[in-house]
Amino acid sequence: MASVGRPLYNFLFRRNYVFLGVIFASAFGFEIAYDTVTDRIWDNINKGRQWKDIRSKYIESEGGDDDE
């Protein structure tokens, strides 16, 4: 364990600016991953009810009826 931890510690945590940079970078990555996952869950729950799911039904008959 010590043989694994020591280079990790030296690389990531030893200098504070590196530590901080790693924190912000991982926050950036985490946010993207979190947003993607939660959006996918939301879309999955509301499948067939959103505009992007039913858009194809209405865009085809675009010129015809506007009153819908």
Added chain:
Amino acid sequence: MASLTRSSRTLLRTLPRSSIAPLPVRALSTSSTKRDATTSSFDSPFKGMGGDTTSKIPDFSHYKSKQGSNSNLVFQYFMVGTMGALTAAGAKATVQDFLVNMSASADVLAMAKVEVDLSTIPEGKNVIVKWRGKPVFIRHRTADEIKEAESVKVESLRDPQKDEDRVKKPEWLIMIGVCTHLGCVPIGEAGDFGGWFCPCHGSHYDISGRIRKGPAPLNLEIPAYDFAEEESLVIG
């Protein structure tokens, strides 16, 4: 006199000590002699008072990590960093939500710009278009009107502004049709100065939209506009 009272006081002070309290003095003296026997320097006054069980340091080896200090170090920094990352992401999302909430929504942005085809407006005619809920006057001015607007002595005006500062092309005058007095919509081609006249309180604007007479304090406002092409005007 003073020496007499002092001597009587010392007598009074020493008398009870010597007669009543010989016991605690002896007890103190015995402890001090014991302390002196062990060390010559300062030592705890509670030493040797029978507190062996309280001063014994317990054995912590059971709680000590068996993995060595390094993995604990990495774990602790990892937890601190993870919490920092989550906090940073949450703070960024909070701030972003507020900023998005404050920015203009899609329906507002859709109404933000108005495009006008200028080729349909003949010379010497007014057109009123609606832009962001307000009327906008577009006047295709004739050469005489341009000359008239430029010949006005600017210093004599209430809100001194040159005609060239109010137009981008001299033949096209574009301004917001809201009276600067109390917000009525002035009537075009009316008033004493050949420009606009506000029917509410009688403000007269000239052919450059500048206030000439009446209660209004300022010239008619000029919106942000641009000539996208030669014959096309984009307001906003």
